[in-house]
């Protein structure tokens with residue numbers, strides 16, 4: 504079904520990004536072709552919209568290389584590619600997110616590179632290629648706190664300029680945030696948006712403003 508013939512209730516338009524919801528026929532078709540997702544990369548997550556809103560105030564250089572860790576459907580990555588001509592790579596441990604990321608990128612006329620990778624597998628020399636590192640809703644299990652802290656530490660020592668992790672404020676996120684504030688000089692801010700939902704999220708940030 505052509506995108507244009509689908510009711511707008513299946514699609515969100517936000518800050519120049521078109522996001523297809525789980526109910527969208529093309530998303531539903533992809534879901535039918537798959538066995539299911541392993542770790543929640545299976546819908547539009549609100550933190551990604553709050554991070555888009557926050558990034559709209561940041562001085563992100565055009566054509567920056569950005570890494571979206573645990574990218575899922577990659578909507579923040581798409582926002583950066585569209586608004587800042589960023590060259591974004593999304594990594595996710597779950598290979599099944601890739602067709603959804605590709606579909607969302609296609610309807611937005613942009614390209615996001617995808618690698619099936621874990622947080623743990625990114626080396627310092629790989630991280631050195633990126634100006635910024637972003638992640639949304641990625642610290643949802645206690646077991647993710649240590650790998651993410653170690654990844655952030657490697658990224659800083661590799662020279663990444665900005666790191667932004669947005670989250671609803673789950674306990675593992677606060678544990679990660681507390682360590683990053685105490686040991687790495689990070690801070691945490693709250694950020695609210697009114698549309699497409701009224702919601703408040705938290706952004707752990709290193710570098711930037």
Ligand SMILES: C[S@@+](CC[C@H](N)C(=O)[O-])C[C@H]1O[C@@H](n2cnc3c(N)ncnc32)[C@H](O)[C@@H]1O
Nearest residue numbers: 542543544548573574575595596597621622639
């Ligand atoms: C709640 S989803 C959020 C997806 C996306 N960031 C968003 O906001 O729409 C969490 C994502 O993290 C990925 N993930 C979980 N553990 C991971 C790991 N160790 N390495 C890489 N990705 C991981 C999952 O596969 C999933 O796609």
